Amino acid sequence: MSVFLLSLYVLIWPVIVAGVLFVLGRGLWHEIREAKREGRSLI
Amino acid sequence: MVPDGAGLNQLGGWTVISLLVLFFGGTLLMTFFIGRKNENADGYMTAGNKVGFGISAASMTATWIWASSMYASATSGYTYGISGPIHYGLWGALMILFIYPFGKRIRAVAPKAHTLAEILYVRHGKSSQLMLAGSNIVGSLISITSNFIAGGALIALLSPFNFTQGIVFIGTGILLYSLWSGFRASVLTDAAQIFAMLGAVIIIIPVVFFATGGTDMFVTGAANLTPQQSSFFSSDAFLNQGAPYIAAVLAYAIGNQTIAQRLFAVREDLIKKTFITATVGYGATIIGIGMLGVIALYAGVVPLDGDTNNLIPQMAATYLSPVLLGLFLVMIVAALSSTADSDLSAMSSIMMADVYGQNIAKEGQANPKTMLFIGRITMVVATGAGLYFASGQLNILDLLVFVGALWGALVFPVIASFYWEKVTNKAFTVSVLVALACFIPVRFAWIPMSGATGIIVDILATVGIGVVLGLMAFGFFGLKVAKIVAAVAILATAPFAIGFLHDYAILSGSLVAYSVSTLVCYFMCFRNQANFDFDTIKERIGDFDNRQETNHESAEALLEKKA
Numbered sequence: 185m186s187v188f189l190l191s192l193y194v195l196i197w198p199v200i201v202a203g204v205l206f207v208l209g210r211g212l213w214h215e216i217r218e219a220k221r222e223g224r225s226l227i
Numbered sequence: 228m229v230p231d232g233a234g235l236n237q238l239g240g241w242t243v244i245s246l247l248v249l250f251f252g253g254t255l256l257m258t259f260f261i262g263r264k265n266e267n268a269d270g271y272m273t274a275g276n277k278v279g280f281g282i283s284a285a286s287m288t289a290t291w292i293w294a295s296s297m298y299a300s301a302t303s304g305y306t307y308g309i310s311g312p313i314h315y316g317l318w319g320a321l322m323i324l325f326i327y328p329f330g331k332r333i334r335a336v337a338p339k340a341h342t343l344a345e346i347l348y349v350r351h352g353k354s355s356q357l358m359l360a361g362s363n364i365v366g367s368l369i370s371i372t373s374n375f376i377a378g379g380a381l382i383a384l385l386s387p388f389n390f391t392q393g394i395v396f397i398g399t400g401i402l403l404y405s406l407w408s409g410f411r412a413s414v415l416t417d418a419a420q421i422f423a424m425l426g427a428v429i430i431i432i433p434v435v436f437f438a439t440g441g442t443d444m445f446v447t448g449a450a451n452l453t454p455q456q457s458s459f460f461s462s463d464a465f466l467n468q469g470a471p472y473i474a475a476v477l478a479y480a481i482g483n484q485t486i487a488q489r490l491f492a493v494r495e496d497l498i499k500k501t502f503i504t505a506t507v508g509y510g511a512t513i514i515g516i517g518m519l520g521v522i523a524l525y526a527g528v529v530p531l532d533g534d535t536n537n538l539i540p541q542m543a544a545t546y547l548s549p550v551l552l553g554l555f556l557v558m559i560v561a562a563l564s565s566t567a568d569s570d571l572s573a574m575s576s577i578m579m580a581d582v583y584g585q586n587i588a589k590e591g592q593a594n595p596k597t598m599l600f601i602g603r604i605t606m607v608v609a610t611g612a613g614l615y616f617a618s619g620q621l622n623i624l625d626l627l628v629f630v631g632a633l634w635g636a637l638v639f640p641v642i643a644s645f646y647w648e649k650v651t652n653k654a655f656t657v658s659v660l661v662a663l664a665c666f667i668p669v670r671f672a673w674i675p676m677s678g679a680t681g682i683i684v685d686i687l688a689t690v691g692i693g694v695v696l697g698l699m700a701f702g703f704f705g706l707k708v709a710k711i712v713a714a715v716a717i718l719a720t721a722p723f724a725i726g727f728l729h730d731y732a733i734l735s736g737s738l739v740a741y742s743v744s745t746l747v748c749y750f751m752c753f754r755n756q757a758n759f760d761f762d763t764i765k766e767r768i769g770d771f772d773n774r775q776e777t778n779h780e781s782a783e784a785l786l787e788k789k790a
Contacts, residue, residue, distance in 0.1 A: 185309065185461060187445045194307070194522070195437055197515030198429045204508040205425045210290070211281030212418060218279075227261055227274055227282060227411050 235384065235531075235544035238552055243386040246553055250423075251558055258404045258412040266774035268595040271409035271602055272341040272576040273491045277298045278414060278505060283493035284423055284501045286417035286565075288508035290485050291323060293370065293423065294377035294563035297516045301542075304520025307464035308456025312477060312517020314462055314469030318634045319476050320510030320704070326480040328702035329491045329501035332499065332667050337764045341580040341771075342573075343487045343641070348758065349767045350644050351652035357660055358615050362637060363484040367570035370485075374563035374570075377536070379617060381559050384531070384540040394617045397560065406603055410488060410572040417569070420561035425512060427558030431551060437544040439526045440606070448525030455523065466731055469610035474635060474695055474737035482634030484573035489653040535732065560607045561768030565612075568729050574609045575602035579648040584771055595772035636662035637738035640748045650757035654751035662744035669729075670736030676729040684735055685725040690736025692724070695715035 185193070219226045264724030269275070278286075296319065303311035329375050337346045344360035377396045405412050412706075418626030440447065455463045480486055519542050523530075528545070531537040543555040578604045584593045640655045668674050669684055676684060730736045 185456075186517060187442050190309070190445045191436075191442050194518045195433060197511045198432045200507065201428050201515060202427050204288070204504065205422065205429070206505060208281060208285045208418075208421060208425075211264060211279070211284060213281070214234040215432070217283045225261055226331035227278060227415050 230665075235541060236552060237384075237544065237551070238546075238549070238556065240387045242251055242462055242549075243382065243388065243555065243556070247396055247560070248557055250557055250564075251390070251403065254400075254419065254564070255404040257416055258408050260659055261408055261411050261415055263446055265378050265774065268342070268407065268579065268598040268602075269592075270411060270772075271599055272572075272579060273488065274411045274414060274789070276339065276491060276617060277494050278399060278492045280495060280497045280500055280504075282414055282498065283489060283605075284392050284488045284504040284508070285421040286414040286487050286569075287323070287419040287486070287501055287505035289417035289424065289561075289565035290489065290525035290569040291319070291509045291510055292421075292562050293374055293566035293636055294381075294559050295370075295373040296579045297559065297562055298377055298536050300513045300517030301520035301523070301539045303464075303468050304440055305524050305530070305535055306516040306520075307461055307468055308458070308524060309521055310461045310464045311456075311520060312460050312514045313467060314464045315690045316474060316513035316517055317509050317664065318469060318473045319513060320506045322476040322480045323475075323486075323502055323509060324506040325477065325621060325699045325702055327499060327770055329481070329645070330502065331498055334490060334495055336496065337759050337768050339765075339769045340491055341488075341576050342484055343481075344484075344577060344581045344767060345585060346764055347644065347655075348581070349643070349764050351650075351655050353586065355652050355655040356581060356585070358656060359482070359637060359641065360577045363577055364574055364636060365427050366479075366483060366634065367485070367574045368609065368612060368616070369630050370572045370706070371567050371609060372616040374567045375613050376615035378560060378563050380536055381556065382539050385544055385556055386538060392619065394614055396568075397563065398569060398610050401564050401571065405571045406606055409575060409602055409606075410492065412490065413487070413565075413568040413572045417565045420565040421508075423561040424565075425508070427554050427561075428512050428515050430519055431537075431555055432550060435519060435522060444522065448527060451527050466734065469766050471731070471733040471737055474691070474734065474741065475630075477695060477698065478634035478636075478638045478737075478741075479630070481638050484577060487514075487567040488569070488573055488576060495529075513555065518526055529705045532704050539696045571606045572608055577603040578605040580771070591770050592748045595774060598771060624662070631664070633740070635737045636666060638698065638741060639694060639745040642701075643748060643752075645761075647752070648761070649752040649755040650748065650759075651752060651755060651757075654748050654755075657751060658744045661747050662740045663710060665743045666736050666740035669739050670732055672732050681729040682725060684720075684729045684739060685727065687742045688728045688735040688740075689717055689724045690740035690746070691722050691740070692720050692743035694741045704736045 216226060251284035256739070258286055286770065300312050300315040303315040305311070333346070340346050342360070344356045344363065347359055348356035375398055379390040379393035382396065383390040384390050398481070404416060455461045490498065494628060516539070519539055521541055523538055528542065531541050543552055545557055579598045583601050588594065637657045638651065640658050644650045665687070674680055693713035693716045696716040697709040700712040701709035
């Protein structure tokens, strides 16, 4: 495997993790707001 | 920060204490917001079956990612080279995905269940239920132990504290915040812990990559790798790590109550979304952390004391700045806490629902207060047992593979029990016991594998390949496709596997567990004339506690009431 591909192979994972973190954060934010609006506990 | 005897950077004692107090104190504080004055027993086990996507996906991801899996992925990268982390993380991630169709079926059959074993009680009876519940307890206990070991080893390496002090800090912290609110505390804190974990992964991997030389490392360190380690298609990595793990984690996902508990907690329409997000989150995180093992291999790092469990903390202590080393500590503590608190609440649910609710209390007469008391006592006892076993410091990767394979014996009988009306309690029990009796001597090489024995083991293992792939296909595409996939897999692998597979004890042991349990269960049931009505499960499994949950009343609410 070339040096470029190896570097990409190592560094791609944090980028994907960042994407997942964004999705989770957005979902959580919506739920917190919804729970607040409805006056109930988050869980 | 001071370097220790081995030239590694360490955090000062007070820094570690402050970070742990901040982490566990913050987590405990979060649980105060969801604390109920009168906790509901069902809420304590499943949080009311209506948890939203953000929290459930975060919790599923956090629970699946444990400190041990981070260590094991790095070990895999270090041992098997560039494909090593894939053969650990990718298969683990895909198993979350493969389990989701079964999850949907289980939820449809028993929407108000608390544990999988509880459903087996209604489906079959006591022996099947207690067999699954017992294996869940053993698995969770091993999981807690390995997470405590990971935490103790980390604190011993990064601070002036020793291993025993480390596991006591960790065990006490987790127990404190889990004890009162149970599962609800576990999922809420998971959501916060996943942000710490994933945030740290995003920063730490590139930092270590560039600190070890960046792209140049792949040129200067290429000589450190064997041809197998340099290959992305390494057969060594597949046969020793990937294949046994594929077999083990399918069983792990079915046999693990922490996953089942989240399945029963999430809102039913969000199951798919939750599982897919957790698949991607787990895969990227664990493969990413495994890259630290690959980097260590290229950089020529030798694990401290020859123990690969030290590899990740050692890389962090060598290449990270004090601030990032603190962040790394928080990442590992978050990973192990999120899994350990899930295991505590899983064990407490099993003791509450399966042992007390269905076997000690008379039907319909379980006392919710007694249930809660049992749940909390279970957490205390389980933490004590985990600390006791952790002091023995066992090999984490071996433990993971062993338990996964042990659960392999349960996979077919459990899945079949949710789809096939003909499965009986006797068939379930006998098939699991026979499979275990065959698995153990193969796994530990108690019998010589020369001659006919080796061939018989290979034939069973080949059937096991068909069972594993067939089950995966069954979840998504139904019985017809599953049968075709299983048949093709058996026919395609037989010429290569027979006469060869028995050399790989871990892999063939797991596959034998799958095939034997499947064959015995099938042949004991296919002529059965009685058909089970799955609607019975829905009718017989419901809430244990019909009391209203009582919140701690806020000052605002009290004023309103007064007015």
